[in-house]
Amino acid sequence: MNPLFHELFQRTRFLNKEVNQTLKKHDLFASQWTVLFCIHQHTEMTLTEIWRYLNVEAPTITRTVSRLEELGWLITHEGKDRREKVVRLSVEAKDKFPEIEASIIEFENETLKGMSSEEQSLLMTLLKKLN
Amino acid sequence: MNPLFHELFQRTRFLNKEVNQTLKKHDLFASQWTVLFCIHQHTEMTLTEIWRYLNVEAPTITRTVSRLEELGWLITHEGKDRREKVVRLSVEAKDKFPEIEASIIEFENETLKGMSSEEQSLLMTLLKKLN
DNA sequence: CCCCTTTAATTACCTAGGTAACTATTTAAT
């Protein structure tokens, strides 16, 4: 067992936990935030667009989106194709968005504080080589 | 949202999926293998030793260990302290271990094939700086 | 000795991911 993989999995789990802590005050979980962020960027998206963009399977998005809708973060409506579901942020979600984003950015800066931007882009490059 | 985090989470999820594929022929999941490997290295471990070593929470290990016991991979017995549960590999698990390990090593080599060992240790160093 | 605290493990309940199988709609081919 290569320690690199172990480190990678462990670090990621740890960071995810930290993001959850950061988002706790906004009553959100990390993956919910990821979906919100992604929809915010695109204004409106179908479920298929979301899961293709985020590189996860369809049922994951079905679940997260319906939970977010239940909680009042999202509004869904039918697209022209009657099979597809189009999603956008609710007014309250749009209102709260900047503050949540600020928390996330602060967390990210804190986490990356020990790394120069050269190191950051190097890390990015190396991650992309894993495959 | 820093793309570095996105990349990190996505890569890790993808790799985990691949490890699951690799382990499918041995009827194992990635996390189950991690626990087996860890116990194999230490011969015998208590649950607390396992979750502390792997840096996860106790309930996660309770679940994975009892599933592995159910499936015949592990044998548990009481320690001197009557609260603790000591775990070791079953005979069948020990038998199958080398073949499974070989699959994992092959997968790891395949995944790391595009990286020199300098790049690998650099990646390790950079991951450790995330914090 | 008794009570309080700590520790080991578990339980209940949640998010988050996956696969496989299904429904409903749309598209394409004959």
Add this chain to the structure above:
DNA sequence: ATTAAATAGTTACCTAGGTAATTAAAGGGG
């Protein structure tokens, strides 16, 4: 126009992680 294939989304069922609360045993102080 009808039927077959593709696409969008969902459902059921699994692993995998987390937190909070609980039980049972071990230790420590008075």
